[in-house]
Amino acid sequence: MSNNKLQETIRDAALNKNIGSFSYWLHRLTGIGLAVYLLMHTFVLSSAISGETAFNERMGAVQNPFFAVLEIFLIAGVFIHMLNGLRITLADFFGWSRMHKSIFWIIAIIFFALMIITILLIWPKLNPANYPVGG
């Protein structure tokens, strides 16, 4: 990737301030984020190969209010990528590309509704008092 290409990409993003361009960037960034998360997730869970003690130790390290906040961002990334992916698939498979802007606003509403539910469900995990003492 030459430096010019990257600059070109950034200039493109600045020039095309529209929904299509915005969701394109959102999809790429959440996609990269989720791929990185997949790697971390595999790292944490693969401790199961070493056995129960190793698994509980590593899983215990990521179950606290700090990671619960990160979990909210993770789930937001999942929902953005999932709903926008659905929008792309609908436009690609059913030729709904002329409606892609309306679909964007529909998925945006669904996204905010899902995030309210997510935050309510994660809420107890944000309070340190809810965690069992000594694991």
Add this chain to the structure above:
Amino acid sequence: MAVKISSQSMWTWMFQRLSGLFLGFFLVTHLNVHHLFHDITSAGLISFETVRTNLASSGFWKVYYFLFVPFIVFHALNGLWAIIADYRMPGTLSILIKTAFWIFAAALIITGFFTLKNLF
């Protein structure tokens, strides 16, 4: 004007969408069980034992997770590859990255399968 289009990209394009739809369904279930509806105030922290009990609850989970791993690895790496391919790398670098991705994919799937084997 006939333009030769690589048929491989067509299949990866198609399979990216199909695996995406599949992952949409699977991830919602996965998130509900392990991230959202796991109440730490009543069920405690997620541990080796709770995961094992959870996964043993139905034979469906075995099929589910052993499919989930290769699908998500394909979708993630094919997606990253699509981003890289947009920047038109020189041929050798492109082959190098592609090879690295294949090795990485194999490593991730093998690690995933051994992890699952220990949790079932």
